Amino acid sequence: MSASPEYAEQLRSVALRVTRPRVAVLEAVHAHPHADTETVISAVRAELPDVSRQAIYDVLGALSTSGLIRRIQPAGHVARYESRVGDNHHHVVCRSCGIIGDVDCAVGEAPCLTPSDHHGFVLDEAEVIYWGLCSDCAASPTSGSRP
Known part of the structure; x- marks a missing residue:
């Protein structure tokens, strides 16, 4: 997988190291608007089969905290992630x-x-x-x- 320069620059702009899992999660969230965690995990593992679930959860948390993605959770629904921030x-x-x-x-x-x-x-x-x-x-x- 080649790290998209755009995603790498986004990560650097919020002082996050550019790693393959972070780039893969950003790509997955951009490709699947309002994706639930399972959708993100499946998309990331298609590119990086050995990445752990916990690593993906950690990346989702870091990207949400940094403002690169947004976590929403309508009442009664699982958390979803979007790139429109x-x-x-x-x-x-x-x-x-x-x-x-x-x-x-x-x-x-x-x-x-x-x-x-x-x-x-x-x-x-x-x-x-x-x-x-x-x-x-x-x-x-x-x-x-x-x-």
Whole structure:
């Protein structure tokens, strides 16, 4: 596997060493938007079969902490990872199949929503999850139209 110069530069920009597992995880998250951990593990092991699960978990944690990827976890769902960071976008989640889509912030700059009381916090982000049925599930006779 050849380390993509773009991924290597991203790692260096946040003071992380460029390693094959880190590059492979970045590639996997970029290739699979809203990937769960198992999807990332499968993609990484296709390139690096000997990398441990724990190493991949550690890399996901380091990349999330550094801001190179974003970890989201809608209620009742496993953690997902995405490469779209820094733009304060939101998500739409299907209640039936669990598919996740990105939704641009509808109101201005981050945090783009203002609470009625910020309790003295300096706000920099708002996280919104819209819930419903995707078009496939809404059209499915087994899903019905769920409230």
